[in-house]
Structures are given as C-alpha cells and as structure tokens.
Amino acid sequence: MAxxxxxxxxxxxIGRVLGKTAVLFLLLNLLFAGLEPMETLGRVSLYNWLLxxxxxxxxxxxxxxxxxxxxNNVPAMLASHAINRPKDDAEFRVLLIGDSGTWGWFLPxxxxxxxxxxxxxxxTADGRTVAVYNFGYPVMALSKxxxxxxxxxxxxPDLILWPVTLESFPRDKQLFxxxxxxxxxxxxxxxxxxxxxxxxNDGRFITPTFLDQTIVGQRRNLADWLRLQQVGFAWAxxxxxxxxxAQFDLRxxxxxxxxxxxxxxxxxxxxxxxxxxxxLAAGMTAAGPVPVLLINEPMYISQGQNSDLRYNAFYPRxxxxxxxxxxxxxxxxxxxxxxxxxxTIPPDEFTDTxxxxxxxxNKLYAVMVAEGIRPFLAEKPDLRHPNPQGLIxx
Amino acid sequence: MPLDLASLLTxxxxxxxxxxxxxxxxRGWALLIGSTLAIYWLQPPLAPRFAxxxxxxxxxxxxxxxxxxxxxxxxxxxxxxxxxxRLTLVVLxxxxxxxxxxxxxxxxxxLTASRPPSPLxxxxxxxxxxxxxxxxxxxxxxxxxxxxxxxxxxxxxxVFVALKTAVLSTAVAQLWRTLTGQNPALAAxxxxxxxxxxxxxxxxxxxxRDRQTGLLPALSLREYVTYIIFAPAFIAxxxxxxxxxxxxxxxxxxxxxxxxxxxxxxxxxxASGLFKKFVIADSLAQGMSLTAVNAAQATSTLGLWMLLYxxxxxxxxxxxxxxxxxxxxxxxxxxxxxxxxxxPYLKSNITTFWQSWHMxxxxxxxxYVFTPLSRSLLRxxxxxxxxxxxxxxxxxxxxxxxxxxxxSWTFFIWGLxxxxxxxxxxxxxxxxxxxYRELAEKPWQKRAWTLFSWFxxxxxxxxxxxxxxLPELGLAAATFGKLFGFGW
Amino acid sequence: xxxxxxxxxxxxxxxxxxLIRDESYNLGDDEGIVTGGLMDSFSLAEFGVYVEDEFNxxxxxxxxxxxxxxxxxxxxxxxxRDLGA
Numbered sequence: 001m002a003x004x005x006x007x008x009x010x011x012x013x014i015g016r017v018l019g020k021t022a023v024l025f026l027l028l029n030l031l032f033a034g035l036e037p038m039e040t041l042g043r044v045s046l047y048n049w050l051l052x053x054x055x056x057x058x059x060x061x062x063x064x065x066x067x068x069x070x071x072n073n074v075p076a077m078l079a080s081h082a083i084n085r086p087k088d089d090a091e092f093r094v095l096l097i098g099d100s101g102t103w104g105w106f107l108p109x110x111x112x113x114x115x116x117x118x119x120x121x122x123x124t125a126d127g128r129t130v131a132v133y134n135f136g137y138p139v140m141a142l143s144k145x146x147x148x149x150x151x152x153x154x155x156x157p158d159l160i161l162w163p164v165t166l167e168s169f170p171r172d173k174q175l176f177x178x179x180x181x182x183x184x185x186x187x188x189x190x191x192x193x194x195x196x197x198x199x200x201n202d203g204r205f206i207t208p209t210f211l212d213q214t215i216v217g218q219r220r221n222l223a224d225w226l227r228l229q230q231v232g233f234a235w236a237x238x239x240x241x242x243x244x245x246a247q248f249d250l251r252x253x254x255x256x257x258x259x260x261x262x263x264x265x266x267x268x269x270x271x272x273x274x275x276x277x278x279x280l281a282a283g284m285t286a287a288g289p290v291p292v293l294l295i296n297e298p299m300y301i302s303q304g305q306n307s308d309l310r311y312n313a314f315y316p317r318x319x320x321x322x323x324x325x326x327x328x329x330x331x332x333x334x335x336x337x338x339x340x341x342x343x344t345i346p347p348d349e350f351t352d353t354x355x356x357x358x359x360x361x362n363k364l365y366a367v368m369v370a371e372g373i374r375p376f377l378a379e380k381p382d383l384r385h386p387n388p389q390g391l392i393x394x
Numbered sequence: 395m396p397l398d399l400a401s402l403l404t405x406x407x408x409x410x411x412x413x414x415x416x417x418x419x420x421r422g423w424a425l426l427i428g429s430t431l432a433i434y435w436l437q438p439p440l441a442p443r444f445a446x447x448x449x450x451x452x453x454x455x456x457x458x459x460x461x462x463x464x465x466x467x468x469x470x471x472x473x474x475x476x477x478x479x480r481l482t483l484v485v486l487x488x489x490x491x492x493x494x495x496x497x498x499x500x501x502x503x504x505l506t507a508s509r510p511p512s513p514l515x516x517x518x519x520x521x522x523x524x525x526x527x528x529x530x531x532x533x534x535x536x537x538x539x540x541x542x543x544x545x546x547x548x549x550x551x552x553v554f555v556a557l558k559t560a561v562l563s564t565a566v567a568q569l570w571r572t573l574t575g576q577n578p579a580l581a582a583x584x585x586x587x588x589x590x591x592x593x594x595x596x597x598x599x600x601x602x603r604d605r606q607t608g609l610l611p612a613l614s615l616r617e618y619v620t621y622i623i624f625a626p627a628f629i630a631x632x633x634x635x636x637x638x639x640x641x642x643x644x645x646x647x648x649x650x651x652x653x654x655x656x657x658x659x660x661x662x663x664x665a666s667g668l669f670k671k672f673v674i675a676d677s678l679a680q681g682m683s684l685t686a687v688n689a690a691q692a693t694s695t696l697g698l699w700m701l702l703y704x705x706x707x708x709x710x711x712x713x714x715x716x717x718x719x720x721x722x723x724x725x726x727x728x729x730x731x732x733x734x735x736x737x738p739y740l741k742s743n744i745t746t747f748w749q750s751w752h753m754x755x756x757x758x759x760x761x762y763v764f765t766p767l768s769r770s771l772l773r774x775x776x777x778x779x780x781x782x783x784x785x786x787x788x789x790x791x792x793x794x795x796x797x798x799x800x801x802s803w804t805f806f807i808w809g810l811x812x813x814x815x816x817x818x819x820x821x822x823x824x825x826x827x828x829x830y831r832e833l834a835e836k837p838w839q840k841r842a843w844t845l846f847s848w849f850x851x852x853x854x855x856x857x858x859x860x861x862x863x864l865p866e867l868g869l870a871a872a873t874f875g876k877l878f879g880f881g882w
Numbered sequence: 883x884x885x886x887x888x889x890x891x892x893x894x895x896x897x898x899x900x901l902i903r904d905e906s907y908n909l910g911d912d913e914g915i916v917t918g919g920l921m922d923s924f925s926l927a928e929f930g931v932y933v934e935d936e937f938n939x940x941x942x943x944x945x946x947x948x949x950x951x952x953x954x955x956x957x958x959x960x961x962x963r964d965l966g967a
Contacts, residue, residue, distance in 0.1 A: 067681055
C-alpha cells in the first residue's frame, strides 16, 4: 500500500504549511520591494574571483550561443568586468568608453581597439604597464557613455579614451538607449548635476511602481543577474563573449540621392540644440582630475554612387562636416585633448556598418591612438592641459 | 525529457479528481485509461507521417504481446481472468481507434502530436494485428514456453538495437518515409524518437525473463499493460518490478482517497523534484555545463573542468528531479514507485556509486546480465579463473547499461570505463577487506581515507561523463586529453 | 545437529572460506554480509552456484539480492523454504 510514511500528516497541517509559505512569500516580496536591493545585489558577482573578469561589457541577445547577455543592472555589469579589481602600482589604467565599434562588433577580444592597444605593450616613462580596458557598449548615445563613465570612475583610471561619432550626438537620441531608460535614478542625477538639456521627466524613463519592485516584479532583472553569473562559466572555458557569424552583409557603399539625416530631410545648419555637446562636456567634468582623450572615431568613406552627397549610410556630407567642425572648435575652446581620426582607415577595413572595423582596421587605429596617448605617459605629464593643437593630427 | 509544468499540472489535477471522486474499484481502470491517453499525449511530434500516432499504438501492441507470452502455463489461471482480459482488450482497442479520431480535430484540440491516420484503416489494421497475435499465441501455447520467451526477449533486443543504432534507425526511417510517400533522403536517426521505449523494452524483458524463471506472478492484461505504460514512470522511469507494482495496484480499491499523509508526502516529493529539475538543473544548463559545442570551443583546462562538474551536477539534478516528480505523481495515484537515486555523488567507491545511481536500471542489469552471466561462467567446466569471470561479467553489464542509452562507441566506452572501474574496485576490496575492518577502529584514519576515496570516486565518475555526454568519439577523446592539459 | 544447523554451518564454512576468504572470521548469524562489505554481488552469484550444487536448489537471479540474502539467517531460511517445497 502506498500510504504515506507518517500518519501524523493531516489536511489541516498541509493547509497550515501552505498558508505559512504564502505569508512568508508575501512578506519577502514586501521586504524586497522596501529595500530595493537590485543595485546592491549587482555588486555580488562570481567574476574576478571564481571566474575571470569579462574583457568587455556584457551585451548579447542569445546567451546560449554568445555566453553573454544584455542587462540593465549597471553595478552587475561593472562587477563582471575585468576592470573591477584593485589596480597595482605597476599598472597605468586606461578606461576606454564608446559605442559598438569600441566594444568590438563581430570581433574577438584580441582584435578590438582595446585588444590591439594592449598588444602594443605601451609603458609609461616611469615603467608602468599601460592596461586598456574595453568599456564600450553597443548603443550610440553620449548619455549612455557618460552613464557608464560615471559608474567606472570608482575603478581609479589614470586616463580615459573616448571615441565618439556624430550618431551619438543627436539630442533626441540621448534618452533612447534601453540602458538609460532602465536606470532613471542614475540618469536623472546626471541631468541634475550637469544641468543637461534633457527632460528628467521624459516618458521613456521606466519608473517602477511598488509592485514592480517586488521579487515577482523584478524577476526578469533577477534572472538576468543570475544568468550573467551562469554564462560566466562557459565564457571562462571558451573566451567567447559574442556569437560571430561566419558571413555578414558589408556596409553599403552606393546610396540614393538622399541627404537626409535623423529628422532632417535636407541640408541644414546644426546647432547645440540638435547636438548634445552639453552631454559631452558632462563626461569631461565627470572624469574629474583624470585626463580624457576625446577621439573622433574613424568611419567608412565611400567612393560609390552618390558619395558626393553621402560619406556613408549613416552620414550625409553636410551633417558630418558641420559636426566635425563643431567638435574640433569645442575641443579647442575647452582645451580638451582631442584626436581627429575620421578619415584615417582605408574603406576595406570596415565591416557591416560605417563604424565597425576589421581586426586590421583596429590595428591601424590602435597605432594612431597610441601616438595620441604618448604625451600622457611622460615623466611629468601636464595632465590637465596638454596642448590640444599638438594632438590634432589633421 | 519532455515533461513541462503544464503537463505536470494536468497530471496533478487528474490525480486529485481520481483520488477524490472515483470509486475504489474503478481506480485500476482509470490508471489504464489515463496512462493510455497519456502515452499518446506525451509523445512529441515526429517527422515521418503518422509516427507519433503509430509508435504509442505500437507500445500498446508490445505490451499486449508481452502479456500473451508471459501468461502462466497452467490453464486454470488463464480462464479465471479471461472475462476481464477481454474487456481490457476492447478498452485498449477503442482507445487506440478513438485516438485516430483526432484526425478530424483542429490541431489546437488534438491529443496526438500530429494528424493520425484514418480511424477506419486503423481499426482494420489493429484487428488484423490482433488476429495475428491470437494465432501466434495459439501456436506458442503448443511450443516450449521457455523457447518462446527466449524468442520474445530476442525480438525485443533486435527492435531495441534497430532503433538505438543511428545507421539502422535511419534506415527504418527511410523505409517509413518511402511507405508514407515522404522524401526518404530527409530521414534522420532522431526521426523515430519513440517516447518511453527504452523503459518499456526493459520492463518487457524483465517480465519475459521472470516468466522463464517462474518468478512472475499471474497478471491480468489490465495489470500488465498498466505496469508497462504507467504514465508517471513512462517518460524517464524508474523501471519498477512487475510483482511489486501489482501489489500496489491490487491495493487501490481499499486505498483512502484523499489521504493527507499520502498527498503531503507526494506534494513534498513533487516540490523537491520541481526544485531540482527546474531551478538547479535548468540553471546549470544555462552556460554552466559542458556541451558538445562548448567542449569544442574550450580554451582553458580549468574552465573545462568547471563545465564538466556543472554537467555532472546538472545530469544528477535533472534526472533525480524527474524521478522525484515521477515518484510523487505515482504516490498521488496510489503507486509507490521505487527509488532511483541515493546521493550517488557522496559515495566513496564506484560499487556503492552504482548502487545509488539510476538504481532501477543498475538492478535490472544485475538481475538480467551480471548474475546470470557470472553464474553460467562459474558453471563452466573447467571453471575459468574468478578474476576473469568478474572482468567479463562487469564489462558486459556496464556496456549493456551504456548501450541502453544509445548504441554508439562513446556509450560503449563509457560502459567500459565503469566496467573496468568496478572490476578494479573488486580486486582492491577483495585484497583489503581485513585492512578495512581494522580501519574501522581508527576513526580519524577512517575518516581521512573515506574522504580520499570519495574524492577519487567522484573524479572517476565525472571523467566518465565525458564519454557519456559527447556524441563524437574524436571530440570526446580530445576533451578527455584537454582535461589533463594535452592537445591544446 | 538438526537439519537447520547443518545447513547453517555448511553455509558459514563456505562463506568464510570461499567468499570472505578468511576462515578465522567469526561470522554472525544476523550479520549483514553484503551490506557489511564482506562480500559483493559477484559473491552472491557464487553463492547461487554453490547452493545449486550442494542442495540442488535453483535460486533465480532476481532473488540473489542484498535485500533477500544479506544475512546467514536469510540464506538458511530461503534454503529451508525451497527444500520444504
């Protein structure tokens, strides 16, 4: 007979156990919602002790293949990154922020800008090793760059490299990245601290209700945090953090006779209302005493059909030329160290978009950036005000 | 393994209705009917036309054939059960033909995975098959039952081999596709993924062999078929023994329906199974366990070890969780299925590991391979050396267990790995028995030795999983080497 | 010596001599022989062959288990049952 082993179990008892479990679950949810522990939890990580730290930020839509995933928990992203470990005296720490080009779309880590820079084996005049950390993230918006820069300042960098391109500048794109929308508190603080010309009450910010803050409401964020730890094992064993397809479509080189860009249908005059130079300036201020080398990143320049109107699929010539002029002027005006590399890479070294480089392209890029870094590695660098003119290559 | 939360909930609801509302004498029938419906419902869709209808039907046919062959030889016990057996036959026929009526239902309401063949044709074929069965049963009744039973066992082994060998099962799938007018070039070894077949085959062989040795009690057709296809144990075991199963089955009419003790125990068991399977095992499956893909991609020895350990844990929690759910569901219906795991990774030698890992399969192999083979070798004149007998018997037993999972070189090597391991352990323990007895009086040394043995045993088992997991011999060998730093 | 004792002593002698291979071992009547690690499942097969030769009793393979034949008492009872039948 398949009767239970203990005859002391009654329905009343089962009811009590179920009731207590339900009450306990409810209380835990309320407690969780009251404490809002997701950011604290994010700092708990298997990376950098059990697992090696990630060489670039977590990003990916298919964890099963890429051993990587996108999540919105900034402390968890930082905690999983190799930069989140104590810096020793022999290290000159370089924080590299930027977009998907910097992150290294379709490239293994050794072929990204950070990988190629590290391969150059740079040293400071006093013998410290230059270690470049890839903190790029595949969305184009300066706001997202500043958000991550702000979070990464606690890792004590000695120098910050900030490659930018026009696509990161449109003002109405600044609140577009999901990472920005999902971190309203962080972004609102930046808006307030640096008086950014962005709407702190923008409807795109995700403002969680009390119920959203419970365990049930946060299950997706909790699962993402857990998943980030899980895929770390496969990442540690394989070094893979991106599913790179064997083949992909190349960037377009022929265009319609079309001069539109963002909301502009034809050539116009771009102003600081259109381009978020205030966000760029905020990043410079957020870096505090740490020098920032601003880089106008290389882009694909087409020779194809209608290339007299457009440089590439992203940019009509009128918009990019104005942007480049404005960026150069602003850098000089603020005394920002600035490196303009916009046309330095041969067109064959671009992959699927006008800003994604091949391994060879990144190597050429790295050599030029290394030249730009050199003044900061000197015995007594004038970190705050190196002569910006001397750095502008053309 | 295709049991999800939805099907679990369906089972549990059915169990509550069954225990709460059904008159005791109908419980046995309810289990037969419910399990029959479940084997059609649980069978995942298959590419060859009608396969996901035909294979569950074939499971029923095999069960009926098994019953025909294993009826006790005395006429008396046959006649007393005849009326109920006829009724069972009619019920099964009606259910099988009834399932073919799913043909006329919209895909969303179908109980079968895809569109079944026409009920009329099904009925004609089933009646023909039934006639054939009866005729062969008549003929078999005149023949020597021992030989008939041996023939039955051989038949089951042949079907098993045909389905579990990639080349052969592809050939069968090609033939199938040709007959149903599909493209035979598309045939794949996974075409005929017959749900529950491995377990069904081993249960059938158990009853056939136990009839030969006279151990099998007389069973009615209803009891026999329910034993073979009992829904909670259909997908992933455990492999119960018929004589134990019918004890519970026959006690069902007197069972207290909504018994808090039984429901409480079952609930805990199911909850523990859910936790093991859907929380622990499924978490480990997300990037923490070795797969054929990441094994080929691996670049770090330490990372590979971590993934291998992850796989070892995942495999245990997946399977043990499944078993917990099966046992819990079984309890809800009033059947106490046997245990399948007893903390296997905590054992300190390979012999006790095998007494606690997939216990019902390893017992099966002990009863039907190891003991009879050892015995017949021991009876040979002149008697071979016991060492040789043990080696042969262990390897035969463990490779059987290996090949039960699928007939391939890697499963064979996995079986060999454990066969040799068990052999070496027996040689060791035969020579150290006295020393072990003395060790018992020195608690600290004993503890240290047990810890060391546990560690060695675990490494042995975990390394063995490389052969179990990786389907390609080359990849498995390369991965095995890499774990020791070779071949990077 | 009655029949039961004869069987018991024959078995005890066989087990300590052939299976445990330590004739000085003082085997108790109710001592777990397999569970106590003194012999293994192969020894149970050897036991089956011995019983067949010595008492002309065939114990089926699926009865040669730890649960059914772990102690001297269980073994004696089983043989007596089959002799009586």
